[in-house]
Amino acid sequence: EEQNARLEEQRDAIARSRRQLSDQAQVLARESRYKSEFVANMSHELRTPLNALLIMARLLAENRGRTLSEEQLRWAETIEASGKDLLALINDILDLSKIEAGKVEVNPESVSPAALAGQLKTSFEAQARQKGLDFTLDLAPDIARIVTDPARVGQILRNFLSNALKFTDKGGVTLGVKPDGTGVAISVKDTGIGISESDQKAVFEPFRQADGTISRRYGGTGLGLSISRDLAELLGGKITLDSRPGQGSTFTLHLPDQAPGASAALPPQMPQ
Ligand code: ADP
Numbered sequence: 001e002e003q004n005a006r007l008e009e010q011r012d013a014i015a016r017s018r019r020q021l022s023d024q025a026q027v028l029a030r031e032s033r034y035k036s037e038f039v040a041n042m043s044h045e046l047r048t049p050l051n052a053l054l055i056m057a058r059l060l061a062e063n064r065g066r067t068l069s070e071e072q073l074r075w076a077e078t079i080e081a082s083g084k085d086l087l088a089l090i091n092d093i094l095d096l097s098k099i100e101a102g103k104v105e106v107n108p109e110s111v112s113p114a115a116l117a118g119q120l121k122t123s124f125e126a127q128a129r130q131k132g133l134d135f136t137l138d139l140a141p142d143i144a145r146i147v148t149d150p151a152r153v154g155q156i157l158r159n160f161l162s163n164a165l166k167f168t169d170k171g172g173v174t175l176g177v178k179p180d181g182t183g184v185a186i187s188v189k190d191t192g193i194g195i196s197e198s199d200q201k202a203v204f205e206p207f208r209q210a211d212g213t214i215s216r217r218y219g220g221t222g223l224g225l226s227i228s229r230d231l232a233e234l235l236g237g238k239i240t241l242d243s244r245p246g247q248g249s250t251f252t253l254h255l256p257d258q259a260p261g262a263s264a265a266l267p268p269q270m271p272q
Helices: 002-062 070-100 113-130 150-166 224-234
Strands: 109-111 134-139 146-148 172-180 183-190 238-244 248-255
Touching (some): 002 070, 070 224, 109 150, 113 150, 113 183, 146 150, 150 172, 150 183, 150 248, 224 238, 224 248
Antiparallel strands (some): 109 146, 172 183, 183 248
């Protein structure tokens, strides 16, 4: 009997702590939403004065009246460059907090992955050539259209591509598209510095660089891959990474044939 009473007591205690935990979880979820909303509002407010500052720095750097010395011109250019870095950071933080607050809309439409890859090639080819790198497009035949948000897919792939060009000094970058189950796999392969196995997870965390530090050795915000990973999830897909230090990296975006929430009334699959 005594044992029964003790059991009963323990059961009560467990029920009590369960309730407390769930209350705490609700409080945490609410606070996390407040935090994301605060960050989103603040980022927005920061952009307005920063844009004004950037315009003024540009006007100075143009030096229309030829009144600035060489040194002063360089200062104006530094102000502009730092302002642009700051704007990129604010935009990334805004993106990430919008995603966390559940405020990012997915606008699915019928998309040709092959055509999208072609557009990306056009916009990155020149940049590759400037660094003496090859840019290759590797399209599997007959890639079906998918229903997804092309703006978000573009954002993810542009991030892969600018990283690939940033971390590669010889060789080049290959943008590949091939079928993947009922969907498609779009990969960006480079012959750059690569990422060690132990760092491969960390690079998807906010502000982290591959060496595990949060120092900005290569510039950039360290937020691109976190945003990409969250966006891929929103599209019902995922990102995989295959990399070897000194040999290069392949970032692959796997997308389903239909993004979640996409209306089934959209046109059926047709080869590109
Ligand atoms: P950022 O490039 O702005 O630092 P990202 O989130 O896009 O931020 O990338 C995080 C880190 O992952 C980079 O700083 C770099 O260390 C590593 N990384 C990303 N892409 C590559 C790549 N193609 N090759 C080597 N390292 C990479």
